[in-house]
Amino acid sequence: MTERFSGKVAVVTGAGAGMGAAVARRLAAEGATVAVFDRDLTGASATAAAIRADGGTAEPYEVDIRLSAQVAAAIERVGGIDVLVNVAGVVRYGEVPDFAEDEWDLVLDTNLKGTYLTAKYAIPAMRARGGGAIVNFASVQAFASQQLVAAYSASKGAVVALTRTLALDHAKDNIRVNCVCPGSVETPMLRYGAQQLDDRDPAEVMREWGALHPIGRLIQPEDVAGLVAFLASDDAAAITGAPHLVDGGLLAKLGV
Template identity: 35%
Template structure:
């Protein structure tokens, strides 16, 4: 069950957080993992960890917002069966406090970056008989969150791109879905709390944890396990769907 043996998977932002968990579980289940990471040196430790456990992984230094770079790397990778568009950045601010530079930075990474990888991957998947694409959306795509104007915009775009690609490539054997996590405890969260709430990290961590009705943040491995299922042959009847994995955030925060 959920075997990826014989498959090649591309994971963007696969060097930390959710992307790292995806890379590790994919390799554990037999996939050859190609990690696209802005900080290739950081991702190199993940590659060594995977290889130490008997898995296959390679890291490619890549800025997903740079289309030429993305196209060149996908050309090197060639045929692949799975693409996980995980790379992304966050931002705090409403429409008044979001600068044009911040807005464009979020758009370039979170929207254009996904587009660039889709633009590179889909022709290769068509050429080789199909594939599976999993995009990282967020509860921010479908719920109103305080001070997440630009971030919510980008994740709404990812949600829409997911539906469009799923519809356009049905006849080419390409499935495309997205997952929408609530807050997940990653190194990014710890860094965010240290930067914005010095001395109050524990208090704010608990407050953010309790915003999920289940009473805690998600674990990267929990998100990765859902992604594993959606990218496996067992999920072959699923396309054009968004899967909230949110500890009850969307439906139970009443």
């Protein structure tokens, strides 16, 4: 594998499992020193250990990205930053009249405020190094929703909009900002959704969700990590301010 990130430092949030872990491993495999951010230190440590076992460089950080002081302190510890990937996210289900306010706050604060806070503290560090790249995580549900996900779809639509403005504001700083919009990815969060929305075996439910995609299967975390690595690399030097689908053709099928 090429080392497109040799000598570069990458921060990946939500990197203790799922897509975040896959992104952290991919960037490390291409030469990046990776700061593994997760509110679960056990998960962050496991990802960092796996990277080191493969010959890469990584350090775990226990960070709740909803909390400004924690994000600021972690970014300061990392020091110079070339790449920021905002993967951390949560989903909760329910119709708005029955949706608890603290659940709304959990989803919006994690998915949207967390993206704002990491950018707030990472951008000055990138600017000091002459530029960098940010990849945020939105979702196909920013464009085509399902039932019971008002908070999640609202947060992901906002991430798409935030990405555009960050890209415009910081083009002058040689900082590119894009976002990826996955479909159904085989992760612990998807399994949680299957358990919440259906009484059957979660694995069976997830297979059915995968079959809804024209490619006929669930998207794998590594599929998403490949797109992230491209967008964060110099191969995407002229790409900024846009959402990028990794949805197995789902939105094409829906006509969105």
